[in-house]
Amino acid sequence: MTDWQAVFVGFVVITVVGIVGLAFPGLGQLTAGLLGGFVAGYLAGGSLASGFWHGLLAGALGGLIGGLLVWVAVSIVGLTLGPVGAGLGAAIGAGIFAIAAVVAIIMALESAVAGAIGAAVSD
Template sequence: MTNWRAVGIGFLVSIVAGVVAFTLPVVGHIGAGLIGGFAAGYVAGGGIGNGLWHGLLAGAIGGIVLALLFGLGAGFIGTIGAGPVGGFVGAGVFVVGVVIAVVLALDSAIGGAVGALLAR
């Protein structure tokens, strides 16, 4: 059974760490996923599989929210600067962001497994 409190805590940690991660673009986002997943797995406990699941959920939800915000922002800026074609810029950024969010959710799952392992 999914512990939504653990997922919510991991999600919030991922969002905060993801915003801070813009100072170190690649390393920071990987670290943000690991930290958020670790928090979700630690709160959920219950073994490696349970932590993996909760970390994956927290990372995926956090990554999709960040991708959505980035896509909307890029679309708005693109529309202002490039006229009617600018909206496609935001759509492209959003699609790439969702793909990256799904890939980065995997490191959240790893962090969740470690967090659940250490919660024992």
């Protein structure tokens, strides 16, 4: 069974460390995914598979919500350019979201591995 509190706490850690990590491109985001996944797995405890699952969910949630926010922001900026700009902004935003979804999958995998390690440490 999924411990949503552990997933949410891992997501918050990913978000906070990711924002702070913007000062260190690449390394900051990698660290955010690893720490958030570790926290989610540690809090969920249980087997390695449980830690893997909870880290995966925390990492994917962070990436997908971030991509969705970028899509909305680009669409809103497009609205200032009129009807054509709104359509263009929505299309560009959808492309950005698709790229963010792929990045979210990659981030989720690193978070999942860290979650498995967190679950192993918690026992």
